[in-house]
Amino acid sequence: MSTTGFAARYRAAVDARGRLCAGIDPHAALLEQWGLPVSVDGLRAFAEAAVAGLGPTAAVIKPQVAFFEAFGSAGLAVLEDTIAGCRAAGALVLADAKRGDIGSTMAAYTTAWLDEGSPLCSDAVTVSPYLGFGALSPAVEQARATDRGVFVLARTSNPDGQALQTARTAAATTVAQSIVDDGAAVNADGSATVGVVVGATREHGLDLRELAGPILSPGLGAQGATAADLASIFGDTADLAWLLPAASRSILGAGPDPAALAAAVGATRDEIEAALSS
Numbered sequence: 505m506s507t508t509g510f511a512a513r514y515r516a517a518v519d520a521r522g523r524l525c526a527g528i529d530p531h532a533a534l535l536e537q538w539g540l541p542v543s544v545d546g547l548r549a550f551a552e553a554a555v556a557g558l559g560p561t562a563a564v565i566k567p568q569v570a571f572f573e574a575f576g577s578a579g580l581a582v583l584e585d586t587i588a589g590c591r592a593a594g595a596l597v598l599a600d601a602k603r604g605d606i607g608s609t610m611a612a613y614t615t616a617w618l619d620e621g622s623p624l625c626s627d628a629v630t631v632s633p634y635l636g637f638g639a640l641s642p643a644v645e646q647a648r649a650t651d652r653g654v655f656v657l658a659r660t661s662n663p664d665g666q667a668l669q670t671a672r673t674a675a676a677t678t679v680a681q682s683i684v685d686d687g688a689a690v691n692a693d694g695s696a697t698v699g700v701v702v703g704a705t706r707e708h709g710l711d712l713r714e715l716a717g718p719i720l721s722p723g724l725g726a727q728g729a730t731a732a733d734l735a736s737i738f739g740d741t742a743d744l745a746w747l748l749p750a751a752s753r754s755i756l757g758a759g760p761d762p763a764a765l766a767a768a769v770g771a772t773r774d775e776i777e778a779a780l781s782s
């Protein structure tokens with residue numbers, strides 16, 4: 505396995521902390537469950553507890569940008585501090601922003617999420633390939649140059665994406681498989697710059713064995729997928745060393761005590777590791 509680029513940083517994090525991406529999704533319902541107001545003050549208290557609990561324990565932390573954007577500029581200020589806090593605690597930060605646009609606009613998104621000078625700069629960002637994989641080039645090239653990652657939506661965990669993602673391209677592969685193959689072509693340099701998003705909620709019908717990059721798999725817990733599902737869905741179709749299962753609400757429900765959040769991360773990770781190594 506390569507030890508260059510994002511690959512080296514990703515491998516170091518997962519080797520030290522295990523295969524889990526823990527989400528920070530400050531849903532209004534979770535704020536209320538934690539006894540917090542649905543306001544910027546509540547958002548900040550939620551995020552600070554989440555950073556304290558998840559930051560030192562999870563390999564990768566995925567703030568869901570939408571929940572911060574919902575509070576406007578004050579919410580984005582909380583997101584900036586959340587990203588900085590997670591990175592300072594030793595976790596890799598994957599900003600779940602799902603950006604994607606024509607190349608010139610994509611360059612601006614790239615500056616926002618992958619340029620060290622930006623207060624939102626993260627270790628990786630999720631992107632949408634609906635404008636074409638090539639339109640993502642500014643992000644891919646910046647990520648490759650700075651040992652960061654870009655996670656491209658391929659086969660999402662929700663049922664709504666089925667028709668589009670399993671449609672056949674002119675080359676007769678599915679759209680989702682074409683995204684995986686485009687990512688594998690970038691990763692042929694050993695950098696693991698491109699990860700893909702493949703939900704854990706169903707069979708995906710993809711061959712992920714040549715990707716040589718991380719496979720973010722949301723859907724554990726609140727969306728119904730289990731650790732046991734991971735082994736059956738990905739066991740024959742992927743290099744499990746690259747599998748990065750993700751859970752948000754099922755972990756955050758243990759809050760607001762940071763120690764309880766850390767314990768939930770540990771328990772979820774241990775369940776995943778046991779399922780994937782059996």
Ligand SMILES: O=c1ccn([C@@H]2O[C@H](COP(=O)(O)O)[C@@H](O)[C@H]2O)c(=O)[nH]1
Nearest residue numbers: 568660661662703722726727751752753
């Ligand atoms: O296919 C996808 C892509 C992204 N997500 C995001 O992951 C989390 C899942 O949260 P849970 O609480 O664990 O359900 C959320 O931020 C989604 O936007 C996804 O679920 N599926």
